[in-house]
Amino acid sequence: GAVVSQHPSWVICKSGTSVKIECRSLDFQATTMFWYRQFPKQSLMLMATSNEGSKATYEQGVEKDKFLINHASLTLSTLTVTSAHPEDSSFYICSAAEGPNYGYTFGSGTRLTVV
């Protein structure tokens, strides 16, 4: 089945620094990828839709200048958390689908801790 690889699986960074998270579709091309955020014991909340070759679409309340998304190829989308603060500490997960007749596959997630 489809595989989505996400790196790193966990990262600790200092407040004020930036962190980049990569999401790759390993055996299929994905023109669209999605970035979610999950707080402890809560469900996944969509942050943005990443479109290959064009600007990402952000959900209401998500700062596009803080969460930079780049979808430069059909197999790679990156999320950069800029000037990270402790409140940005969360579990970030990406997903993609092979096509309309397939379910969405998720990456393994990235646990970000900002200290």
Place this chain on the structure above:
Amino acid sequence: QKEVEQDPGPLSVPEGAIVSLNCTYSNSAFQYFMWYRQYSRKGPELLMYTYSSGNKEDGRFTAQVDKSSKYISLFIRDSQPSDSATYLCAMSPSGTALIFGKGTTLSVSS
């Protein structure tokens, strides 16, 4: 009313029991329905995928979609301790991002 409603549980059952998990939704435009299993600190794992109404079976798992009632279910037969996890329902109109339920925490005791 939230778009997708799911009882968070927790739900505790003995090993071998049949488990029934459910979600209701309000958006009649939803066409794609999925169930995910998520272990602690891991990404969600796709269990079942259904388009439109109907039933789908895969091993011990059966997914049902009733669009007339806006109600979806996941049944787990012969539940095992390894099934202990959070189960998330998710749905989408078409080719767009998923809307998730809050997830139901399941515990299967041996």
